[in-house]
């Protein structure tokens with residue numbers, strides 16, 4: 489905890505920290521905290537509260553998957569009370585992806601890329617996942633939780649995911665200071681989020697995001713109602729992925745499973 493505070497250079501993010509050595513899931517704890525705050529109509533703003541733990545016993549991944557969370561990696565969630573429309577919350581995930589990608593690179597020197605929408609990838613393997621959850625009430629969006637799991641110091645991966653996942657320690661051979669890394673994620677996120685919140689779109693961030701996009705100009709396989717392939721041409725101002733089909737038609741992908749040829753075992 490002291491290392492987080494020591495490295496934190498934010499104005500409003502992470503000023504309140506909820507920390508336990510173990511949590512079920514930082515997202516779940518953050519959600520309960522947000523719910524309690526709404527129910528009790530507390531005056532104090534919870535915007536920017538950080539939830540941090542050393543290991544999770546019920547870590548959650550996207551699409552209802554588990555996020556196995558042994559000690560040594562970096563698990564945190566930030567709670568936001570954004571003044572944005574509920575339909576735009578998935579965009580906050582992309583902002584966090586940019587922040588984490590930059591932060592990992594700043595702190596460790598490891599070159600990072602982003603797999604749309606929100607995996608951080610190093611040499612074709614996943615190093616971080618992000619799960620955003622929101623809660624809306626009758627007055628619109630109440631709060632948003634952005635949860636981040638970075639494979640920091642994990643050295644062993646099960647056979648099932650060995651070809652798809654890596655950690656910073658595996659890439660550099662050095663132990664990572666998780667709290668310094670976390671603080672750096674928040675330092676970068678605060679600035680990017682402020683830029684994003686002005687317009688609620690990616691007009692200011694699109695170029696940087698596309699510069700890191702591992703999908704850029706590569707064949708992708710999309711699974712929506714049917715399965716089809718195309719070439720990804722980056723995100724547009726809304727954060728949606730632009731894909732050109734083999735017939736030259738441009739399609740806009742708002743969500744869904746996107747596999748990139750050459751990544752995570754897609755050959």
Ligand code: BTN
Pocket residue numbers: 512513514515516544546547548549550551553555563564565607616617618619635636637638
């Ligand atoms: C994914 O499936 O890629 C998203 C994984 C998100 C994991 C993080 S770890 C911290 C936070 N708490 C959770 O339970 N999940 C997120």
